[in-house]
Amino acid sequence: MTPDEFRRHGAELIEFIARYYETLSAGGGERRVLSEAEPGDVFNAVPPEAPEVGEDFAHVISEIDRVVMPGITHWQSPGFFGYFPASATFPAILGELLSAGLGVQGMLWQTSPACTELETRMLDWMGRAIGLPEAFLSEGDGGGVIQGTASEAALVAMVAARQRALDDRGVEETDRAALNGRLVAYASEQAHSSIVKAAMVCGIGRSNVRLVGTDGNLAMDAERLRAQVEEDARAGLIPFFVCATLGTTSTGAIDPLAEIVRIVRPTPSGGGGWVHVDGAYAGAALVCPEHRGMIEGVELADSFNFNPHKWLLVNFDCSCLWVRDRAALVNALSITPEYLRNTQSDAKAVIDYRDWQVPLGRRFRAMKLWFVMRHYGLEGLRAHIREHVRLAELFESWVRADDRFEMVAPRSLSLVCFRLKAGDGATRSLLEKVNATGEVFVTHTVIPFAGGGGEPVYAIRFAVGAVTVTEADVARAWEIITAHAT
């Protein structure tokens, strides 16, 4: 493909995307949010073998509508209220385009200094924007890095925590692997599955993760954490890692970080456990000072993570991880073969982000952050969050005003969890009917319900977050929900 052909096909795809958003915003009417594809539909729309001879690219583009679009669930639709949002915005899409166009590999500083240094600066920008202490920024001993997902952030934090715990205890390299059986990690019962998955991957295993009970708001019960940590330490185990969740996936519950850090640092066993803060969803709200109560105590945490790709206008993937002591991360993940050595790295004059993550290679993801933060400005980011919180408050008020419904957990930021008082069967059936309309898409969870004596109940999660959503969309969603509730 020549540059001129690229100009032409590029224009076609830019037009395709622009029109896509125009149709999505047209009352959501033109497209069903949830794909109606059946298993195998897309697979079978594509022949079993690659073409022997190259095809006309205009023809390939023309097939997107036939092959791909019927299998798309429209995350960017104003009718999408499922899971957490995966916000895409035009500036972010353009950042991704430019990053792909430059085609640089940011594994080392030397392999494109801009890829590393713009990232360091953007993580400082974002860290300041959300009110992180200076200790987490690059000019001290800390710093930030873009990971692909919160799962990867949790994994590298856990691996760094293990390294530090064993370093502190002077354990020989050859004795370390067997000690995985004595390392214990903690998270709330409501924490994201990625914490248990990180334990499975890093080798301490599921059975060494303690899922600590929660309070009536489904946030971690700090006293139960304290008791469990003390019990494990007395049993000769090593409490080495605690994940505090800001905004659980089920209900957006906020763990009491200030209490958690006091319990964990130092642990009864002497060494300080590592406190990782998983703010994957709720961290975005920290751009607004009125939501910063949830990070009280963060100055004693070791790592902090949130995903701009969820609710802060940057398209997937962009998961920001900050650490207070970057050496702890690098000690756990660095390994330098000869073919990667170079003057600047040897002199330790630069950051090599490959030592902050599992992969070696990396894309130029900072470009998206640069485009998004400059386009919106901090004012724009705050306005975005506040509008979604306002819409969720409005939705909550409608739920509370309707006798057929009840909240099953406190609203958290832009997430409302509710159910029909008629019970699980009725609520599940309502969700199915609502999603079947195609106009809106909501997802569910099952959680202990204070109003039901702590028994698990089926609840609908209504997560406001699509970039294009308006009050009219939320009102229409409520109209559909109430229409099917009767």
Added chain:
Amino acid sequence: MTPDEFRRHGAELIEFIARYYETLSAGGGERRVLSEAEPGDVFNAVPPEAPEVGEDFAHVISEIDRVVMPGITHWQSPGFFGYFPASATFPAILGELLSAGLGVQGMLWQTSPACTELETRMLDWMGRAIGLPEAFLSEGDGGGVIQGTASEAALVAMVAARQRALDDRGVEETDRAALNGRLVAYASEQAHSSIVKAAMVCGIGRSNVRLVGTDGNLAMDAERLRAQVEEDARAGLIPFFVCATLGTTSTGAIDPLAEIVRIVRPTPSGGGGWVHVDGAYAGAALVCPEHRGMIEGVELADSFNFNPHKWLLVNFDCSCLWVRDRAALVNALSITPEYLRNTQSDAKAVIDYRDWQVPLGRRFRAMKLWFVMRHYGLEGLRAHIREHVRLAELFESWVRADDRFEMVAPRSLSLVCFRLKAGDGATRSLLEKVNATGEVFVTHTVIPFAGGGGEPVYAIRFAVGAVTVTEADVARAWEIITAHAT
């Protein structure tokens, strides 16, 4: 940003990228391949805080040249012969653009069936294109998945191998973590650092990786592997994972896969060890039947990985991993919280790729493969590989014809490793002078040299791989090298 503003700025960025490639191809002359930025240059070109108020996007675009470009090392330049290539092509860039534009999240089949099913089909396409046995394709018990990097592929293969080894031995969940101390992994001394890193991350640790000695071609010595596996098994350890490298990073050496699989399956301890094939670089050459000798025996391997984002025209990231038994991967990585449950997944009617990887979320990366394979066709992919191999052969012939130089390892596909007979100091100095011209960029390695009695020597790696490279570029590189050698 409105759709119309996106159309305008999209056109500006498409034009920026098209012109970028035009300048790169203009004899490489307009840009220095290796960035001349000093540490801090880019960081300091960006203010310390994000703007309070959003900026004009045209102004942001206008700053790319000032802020970003001086810090770019031009991987797509026809003068780039360093590391391994990171090929970007126009069809792949457009695939990335469309993927970002659709903004879907492919963690579950349900969250966009097209994202999952096009990926399954593309991995079948690519698997057939490189001659993998049907057992690795989706219609049997195997299948393929796109990982971000070969490092992540190695990690999930190692985690799956551990799970299978402990399942086969009936080890209780609570006893597993401590057993990390008895698990042993194997790779050649020349294997990529990602294998040791995977061991560090997954908790078996560096000291449980055996780096097996190599033969005169720097490929794994299968007899030494056999002896080591037997010794470890006699010592009560569990040989559970072997990585066979096709195309080592230093010299492109090809491990003897057919012998390795015979040694490892079954292991002397009874259970079958997991054989992972790391063809990150060389796997691309398998699109040409004449290079398929290197995968003799692959039908007995458990996992196979190569990176189209290196040498097969797909921009980073796109690392293809195939497994012969997808259940082994899913058993090791699956965990299903309530909020991710859905009808199709519960019925096991579909693939949920989150269970094939560490992250939960995932981008629609199959789009790039679909665009690239249709645009080039299999003929085009083969022609691309053959031309680069031809250019490397030509370069090799020039090295061999010049008395001042010697090859330090056999040429492997498009990679030539050579040095000045005058020794390490002279060779290092030559590399520095060549890179200082700005016209070409080469990297180095240090390897045991058969011609020097197995002593480590410093060598220049010349990796042909830029999509835009021509015979004239290779000839010009040789001209520069020889000019500075005198």
